[in-house]
Amino acid sequence: MSKVTVRDLCKRFPGTVGADGVSFDIPSGQFLTLLGPSGSGKTTTLMMIAGFLQPDSGVIEVDDSNIAALTPNKRNLGVVFQSYALFPHKTVWENIAFPLKIRKLAPSEIDKRVSRLLELVRLEAFKDRSVTTLSGGQKQRVALARALVFEPPVLLMDEPLGALDRKLREQMQAEIKNLQRSLNVTAIYVTHDQDEALSMSDSIAIMNEGKISQMGSPEALFERPNNRFVAEFLGGINLFPITAIHSEGASHTGKLAIADAPVPCCPPIAGMSEPKWLGVRPERVRIGSPAGGHFDATVMKRTYLGGTMLYELNVADFLLAARVPTDGASPLPEVGSRVSVSWPAQSAWPLA
Amino acid sequence: MRPSSILFLVANVAIYLFLLLPVIIVIAISFSGTDSVAFPPTSFSFRWFVRFLGEDQLVSALMVSCGLAVASSIISLILGGIAAFAIARGTFWGRSAALNFLMTPLMVPALVIAMALLEFFAFLGTPSILGLLIGHVIITLPYVMRTMVAGLTGADMLAEQAAISLGCTPLQAIRLVTIPMLTNSMVASVLFSFIISFENLPLSLFLSDPDTVTLPMQIYNYIQWVFDPTVAAAATINFLVVVVLVFVAERTIGLSRFMGVMK
Ligand SMILES: Nc1ncnc2c1ncn2[C@@H]1O[C@H](COP(=O)(O)OP(=O)(O)O)[C@@H](O)[C@H]1O
Ligand SMILES: [Mg+2]
Numbered sequence: 001m002s003k004v005t006v007r008d009l010c011k012r013f014p015g016t017v018g019a020d021g022v023s024f025d026i027p028s029g030q031f032l033t034l035l036g037p038s039g040s041g042k043t044t045t046l047m048m049i050a051g052f053l054q055p056d057s058g059v060i061e062v063d064d065s066n067i068a069a070l071t072p073n074k075r076n077l078g079v080v081f082q083s084y085a086l087f088p089h090k091t092v093w094e095n096i097a098f099p100l101k102i103r104k105l106a107p108s109e110i111d112k113r114v115s116r117l118l119e120l121v122r123l124e125a126f127k128d129r130s131v132t133t134l135s136g137g138q139k140q141r142v143a144l145a146r147a148l149v150f151e152p153p154v155l156l157m158d159e160p161l162g163a164l165d166r167k168l169r170e171q172m173q174a175e176i177k178n179l180q181r182s183l184n185v186t187a188i189y190v191t192h193d194q195d196e197a198l199s200m201s202d203s204i205a206i207m208n209e210g211k212i213s214q215m216g217s218p219e220a221l222f223e224r225p226n227n228r229f230v231a232e233f234l235g236g237i238n239l240f241p242i243t244a245i246h247s248e249g250a251s252h253t254g255k256l257a258i259a260d261a262p263v264p265c266c267p268p269i270a271g272m273s274e275p276k277w278l279g280v281r282p283e284r285v286r287i288g289s290p291a292g293g294h295f296d297a298t299v300m301k302r303t304y305l306g307g308t309m310l311y312e313l314n315v316a317d318f319l320l321a322a323r324v325p326t327d328g329a330s331p332l333p334e335v336g337s338r339v340s341v342s343w344p345a346q347s348a349w350p351l352a
Numbered sequence: 353m354r355p356s357s358i359l360f361l362v363a364n365v366a367i368y369l370f371l372l373l374p375v376i377i378v379i380a381i382s383f384s385g386t387d388s389v390a391f392p393p394t395s396f397s398f399r400w401f402v403r404f405l406g407e408d409q410l411v412s413a414l415m416v417s418c419g420l421a422v423a424s425s426i427i428s429l430i431l432g433g434i435a436a437f438a439i440a441r442g443t444f445w446g447r448s449a450a451l452n453f454l455m456t457p458l459m460v461p462a463l464v465i466a467m468a469l470l471e472f473f474a475f476l477g478t479p480s481i482l483g484l485l486i487g488h489v490i491i492t493l494p495y496v497m498r499t500m501v502a503g504l505t506g507a508d509m510l511a512e513q514a515a516i517s518l519g520c521t522p523l524q525a526i527r528l529v530t531i532p533m534l535t536n537s538m539v540a541s542v543l544f545s546f547i548i549s550f551e552n553l554p555l556s557l558f559l560s561d562p563d564t565v566t567l568p569m570q571i572y573n574y575i576q577w578v579f580d581p582t583v584a585a586a587a588t589i590n591f592l593v594v595v596v597l598v599f600v601a602e603r604t605i606g607l608s609r610f611m612g613v614m615k
Contacts, residue, residue, distance in 0.1 A: 050517060073516045085514035089532045099518035146518065 001184045002063040002153035003028045004049075009058035011044050018044035020210035022058070026203075031180055031187045035197040036207030037233070042190040045207070046158050049188065051075050062153060078147030078155040078185070082162045084139045086131045092142055093118070093127040099150040117145040120179060137168050144176065148183055155180065158190045169193075173200055194234050198222065206230050226269050228351045231279045238285065238320045239277040245350055254278045254350065258316040259295035264345035275350035284347035285322035287311065287333065293340030299333055313341060375591060382584035389579055400585040410586050413570035417550055418593075420566065424488035425545030429538060431489070432496030439497075440504035451497065458494045462554035465490065470558040480561040487555040492545035499544065503537030504530075536605040543601050547594055 004026040011018040019041045026032045034042040047053040049060055051072030060068045067075050087095050096117055100110045118124045121141035126134065131142055140160055147155060160176070161169045177200050180187045191197055197204050198218045205215040206229070214221060214230045225231035228239065241257040245268060253262035256278065268275050290296050297313040297320070309332055311322040320341070324330050333339050377391050385395030404410055432454075438444075439451050457465060466487065473483040511533060515525035556569035565573070567590055574583045 052513060052517075073519050073521055075517075076519070077517065079514065079517035081510055081514060083510055085510040087511055087515070087529055087533070089535070098515070102519040102524070143514075146514075150519070 001029045002186055004032075004154055004186055004188070005059070005061040005064075006045075006049065007059040007061075009045060009048055009060070010056045011041075011048060011053060012056055017041070017210040018053075019048065019055075022207075022210070022212055024205055024212065024215060026186055026188065029184045029186055030202040031177070031189065031200060033189045033191060033197040033201040033204045034207055035191060035194060035204050035233075036213075038192060040207040041210040042192075042207055043158055044210075046156050046188060046190050049154075050077060050079050050156050076150070076152050078150070078152040080140070080143050080147050080155070080157040080160045082159040084143045084163075086139055086142055086146075088130070088132050090131065091128050092123055092131055092134070095131055095142055096145045096149050098146060103150060113149050117149045120182070121145045121175075136164050137172060140164070140172060141175070144179060148179065148185065151183075152185065154186045154188065156188050159192070160189075161191075161193075161196065169196070176200070198234075206233060208233075224266075224349060225279070225351070226272065226349075228277060228279070231349070231351055236282050236321060237279045238282065239279055239351070240318070240320075242275060242278050242350070245275055252345070252350075254348065256295075258318045261294065263294040263343075263348065265348035265350055266346050268350040272350075273352045275352050277351045279349045279351045280320075280343050280347055282310070282321040282323040283308075284343050285320065286342045287313075287322055287324055287331070288340045288342065289331075290338045290340050293342030295341055296338055297341050299335050299337050299339060302332070302335060313339065315341065378584050378587050379591065381581050382588040384581050384584075387580070389581055389584070400581040401589075403582045404585040404589070407582060409565070410567070410570055410574070410582070413565050413567045414586075414589065416564055417567040420484060420488055421546045421549040423485055424492055424549045425542045427485070427489050428492040428496045428545045429541050432493050432541065433500050433538070436497055436500035436504055440501050451501065454497050455494045457491050462491060462552065463557075466554045466558035469555070473559065480559060480564045483559045484555060484564055484566075487559055488549040488552065491552065491555070492548050495544040495548060496541040499537050499541045500534070503534050509533070539604050540601065543597050547597055550593060551590070 006025075007023050009019050009022040022041070022045050024032065034045060036042055044053060048055045048058075051067075051070060055068060058068065059066055062075075062077075087098065090098070093114060096114045097110050100113060105113075114127075115124075118127055121144060123138065123141055123145070126138065131139060134142065143160070157176070161172050164172060173196055176189075189197075189200065201218055203215060203217055204221055206213045206221065208229050214226055221230060222234055225234060225237075231237045231239075240254075242254045243257055244255045245265070246253045246255070246262060247267065252265050252267050254265045254275075255262050263278070265278055286293070295315055297315040299311060300314050300319070301312040303310040304326070305323075307326060308323040309326050311324060313320050313322060322341070324332060326332065380393055381389055381391060382400055383396055383398070384390065384393030385397040385399070386393065435450070435454060439447050469483060469487050469490075473486075478486075509530070512525045512530050515529040516522060520528060551568060552566075553568040553572060556564075556566040557572075560566060560569055567586065571583055571586050571590070574586070
């Protein structure tokens with residue numbers, strides 16, 4: 001287990017930027033996820049850390065020593081690929097023992113370590129099977145065991161669950177997380193799946209066009225995104241165009257383009273450019289009887305989603321979404337009725 | 353069974369019969385007990401195979417064909433394997449042009465290649481056996497290229513990168529992971545090359561001298577003078593060699609993959 005520091009990693013490709021000044025610190029034993037849409041530079045960043053891509057500039061440190069000049073086989077990092085990349089001509093046991101054989105460990109030591117990993121990924125019964133006969137989930141567990149058996153200080157994973165179906169993914173997420181915790185390995189995980197990132201990570205770095213757009217704990221990112229991209233990428237959001245923000249002491253209000261009265265909001269982040277929107281998550285929008293909130297709207301549509309009712313509301317031809325719990329505590333107005341809309345001040349974020 | 357599936361079955365049987373009937377007739381004649389070529393044979397014997405073994409020219413032609421097929425498939429595998437590696441993994445300019453160039457023998461009729469080589473080797477004074485060998489390498493190379501390039505660009509070749517991340521040097525990764533993973537492709541390459549070389553007639557027509565007559569060529573010569581079941585026995589042996597190879601291919605790498613490469 002080691003801390004990882006990445007400073008100003010850059011990688012240009014002909015015509016595009018792969019990574020554009022990526023920096024982050026991961027404390028020892030923590031789980032960082034690089035989350036972003038396809039093409040945002042996640043794989044480029046990870047492969048530079050693994051050593052398969054040469055960065056144009058930047059520093060990659062593991063425990064304060066710069067590894068950027070080392071060849072990938074000398075970096076001693078565990079890497080898990082989306083397509084498993086197992087050795088099809090070897091058995092489960094031989095696949096996992098491979099890195100130890102390369103390191104010329106004593107056979108008794110190899111046996112001991114492979115057995116421990118086989119037990120951790122619950123594949124003892126499969127150790128003599130050819131890996132080509134395994135299911136997708138089992139293959140990925142072999143790949144994990146193989147990447148961890150030589151006790152690397154850092155584990156890199158590039159969309160390791162991308163090829164699995166939904167149910168299996170959720171099960172494997174928990175399994176990877178347990179493995180990472182019990183072996184206390186620092187992890188960098190790449191995914192484009194926000195639920196995966198939210199449920200597994202100690203911190204998430206959201207990537208967009210080769211840059212880290214925002215980094216923080218899952219709660220911090222979800223509860224206070226500091227730009228429009230992060231707000232939209234992580235969960236649904238209503239973006240109200242605003243014309244101005246007024247501050248009076250600790251209270252802040254925004255002037256919406258669609259309503260007359262100013263609405264309460266949280267303070268703009270220091271140093272951010274002129275906010276153009278107020279972002280409010282549908283879960284935070286409250287519906288009440290007319291004239292009781294920030295402004296009134298008409299119910300256009302409602303969709304029953306089990307635990308919540310999803311409302312589509314119209315105010316001055318602007319459509320906003322609200323999710324109301326179906327717990328009986330909140331009123332559930334019918335389509336066509338007039339309602340008032342409000343939110344707590346801390347749930348309305350000025351966004352640029 | 354529904355009428356449509358009966359029709360399908362009948363059509364299938366008819367097509368296979370049409371394709372296989374000539375071979376079946378030749379094989380039947382080779383086991384005939386009578387002196388003349390007649391179908392269906394009235395008695396059974398191995399005498400034409402015994403006679404085949406007594407015909408020095410046919411036996412030596414079989415040897416020449418086997419030798420050529422073994423040598424050309426090994427040379428093709430080595431040359432084609434190296435070229436395929438460069439084309440599949442390299443980043444140099446003109447990779448696909450190089451691949452297309454090496455595939456051209458598939459598009460040019462073998463007779464044209466043979467004639468061109470004849471002119472060229474006559475000019476250089478190349479010995480017949482060497483000329484034949486070069487010709488057979490040329491016509492088998494496309495099969496090796498196609499099989500090896502496909503094998504090398506297969507998705508699971510990420511395994512090589514994985515091996516490096518697990519501590520291998522690039523050369524170790526090629527030796528311990530890439531080459532073992534390419535076993536199937538290499539077996540397919542060699543079997544294909546062998547069959548293509550073994551049954552090739554046009555190159556021999558132009559490049560053989562009396563000491564380097566191949567089996568297809570000798571069969572061709574033989575039936576111009578005599579037509580007895582000995583030549584059917586020779587054809588049966590030729591056929592058996594190919595069938596055995598296809599059977600080996602089926603057992604080691606699966607016939608479907610093998611056929612996929614062939615078309
Ligand atoms: N080898 C390469 N050559 C050229 N462009 C590349 C290469 N690899 C990645 N890119 C480009 O760099 C950008 C980032 O790619 P990547 O890191 O793979 O994104 P992600 O993993 O987030 O989907 C993309 O625009 C992609 O097209
Ligand atoms: Mg990627």
